[in-house]
Amino acid sequence: xxxxxxxxxxxxxxxxxxxxxxxxxxxxxxxxxxxxxxxxxxxxxxxxxxxxxxxxxxxxxxxxxxxxxxxxxxxxxxxxxxxxxxxxxxxxxxxxxxxxxxxxxxxxxxxxxxxxxxxxxxxxxxxxxxxxxxxxxxxxxxxxxxxxxxxxxxxxxxxxxxxxxxxxxxxxxxxxxxxxxxxxxxxxxxxxxxxxxxxxxxxxxxxxxxxxxxxxxxxxxxxxxxxxxxxxxxxxxxxxxxxxxxxxxxxxxxxxxxxxxxxxxxxxxxxxxxxxxxxxxxxxxxxxxxxxxxxxxxxxxxxxxxxxxxxxxxxxxxxxxxxxxxxxxxxxxx
Ligand code: UT7
Numbered sequence: 001x002x003x004x005x006x007x008x009x010x011x012x013x014x015x016x017x018x019x020x021x022x023x024x025x026x027x028x029x030x031x032x033x034x035x036x037x038x039x040x041x042x043x044x045x046x047x048x049x050x051x052x053x054x055x056x057x058x059x060x061x062x063x064x065x066x067x068x069x070x071x072x073x074x075x076x077x078x079x080x081x082x083x084x085x086x087x088x089x090x091x092x093x094x095x096x097x098x099x100x101x102x103x104x105x106x107x108x109x110x111x112x113x114x115x116x117x118x119x120x121x122x123x124x125x126x127x128x129x130x131x132x133x134x135x136x137x138x139x140x141x142x143x144x145x146x147x148x149x150x151x152x153x154x155x156x157x158x159x160x161x162x163x164x165x166x167x168x169x170x171x172x173x174x175x176x177x178x179x180x181x182x183x184x185x186x187x188x189x190x191x192x193x194x195x196x197x198x199x200x201x202x203x204x205x206x207x208x209x210x211x212x213x214x215x216x217x218x219x220x221x222x223x224x225x226x227x228x229x230x231x232x233x234x235x236x237x238x239x240x241x242x243x244x245x246x247x248x249x250x251x252x253x254x255x256x257x258x259x260x261x262x263x264x265x266x267x268x269x270x271x272x273x274x275x276x277x278x279x280x281x282x283x284x285x286x287x288x289x290x291x292x293x294x295x296x297x298x299x300x301x302x303x304x305x306x307x308x309x310x311x312x313x314x315x316x317x318x319x320x321x322x323x324x325x326x327x328x329x330x331x332x333x334x
Contacts, residue, residue, distance in 0.1 A: 007178030012066030041260025045162025058165025083118025116315025190318025
């Protein structure tokens with residue numbers, strides 16, 4: 001019997017309308033367009049401003065777009081995973097809320113918390129349910145409302161992040177396409193460099209934690225930068241070597257979008273021309289679990305069936321990894 005593989009057969013995305021430009025940010029913190037473009041490479045980021053709206057609304061909009069695009073009914077979905085670190089509520093899972101909002105009642109769902117690696121961790125997890133033959137339609141959502149945990153008085157973190165919701169559909173195939181392999185890693189020591197100090201069981205929210213502004217992203221930028229470059233470059237080389245892939249064999253590298261300098265350095269170390277690297281950080285910033293599917297969404301029309309694609313991400317945890325996949329459809333024919 002032929003091996004069943006899990007193939008991405010559609011991509012959806014939702015972007016809030018509000019654009020927080022470097023110019024506006026410069027009126028909020030001591031920074032400038034010049035510094036942000038030189039050191040990070042972001043021009044603007046989208047911010048979800050509507051009162052009462054949260055991560056699940058962006059995730060649900062992306063899922064709805066995906067269902068419409070594919071002509072699929074909610075009850076055909078077997079399982080939905082939501083990668084996020086900005087859930088609507090500490091519990092229940094945002095995945096459950098998304099299912100309610102789009103009408104998924106027959107399947108089941110849960111959240112995955114792996115920060116910027118959330119999408120690749122979730123994709124590898126979701127693929128298992130397809131490859132086992134158990135499920136036919138699994139959705140992976142990558143959605144984060146980073147603006148809800150960013151301190152807009154902190155110039156070290158406020159230029160970096162944006163909000164977005166994305167969704168991909170995984171379906172089975174017996175062709176030599178879809179997810180071929182993944183290599184994922186974790187190093188919990190990295191948590192000291194990037195985390196939120198309060199609001200969890202270690203330091204539940206109190207008046208004091210709020211006054212100390214401990215419910216925002218805390219990051220030691222340089223330490224994360226160094227680990228991100230070596231982590232993404234090494235794991236990408238590892239998966240390429242495992243599959244005998246040379247730089248020329250790769251059609252697209254899809255790196256997590258945290259900093260243009262990290263993306264450039266990763267591509268250089270892997271020996272890939274920047275023209276083969278998906279980059280949209282300038283428009284959206286770091287949308288955490290959404291960056292990789294947002295790239296796939298942005299570049300979808302350029303993708304061809306059988307394209308060799310490597311996804312790679314690095315994030316809080318530390319978590320990092322790479323996925324090697326062969327694209328399943330011509331992006332301009334959908
Ligand atoms: O997705 C995974 C999570 N995150 C990341 O991957 C992010 C990784 N880190 C980074 O992208 C970079 O480290 C940052 C963009 C966060 C910072 O860039 P950097 O080149 O590492 O700058 P730095 O922190 O070493 O600061 C250099 C200077 C400092 O001034 P002095 O001490 O040299 O006078 C900072 O105070 O730049 C200053 N600075 C700023 N200046 C203007 C820091 N942030 C800003 C700012 N505007 N926004």
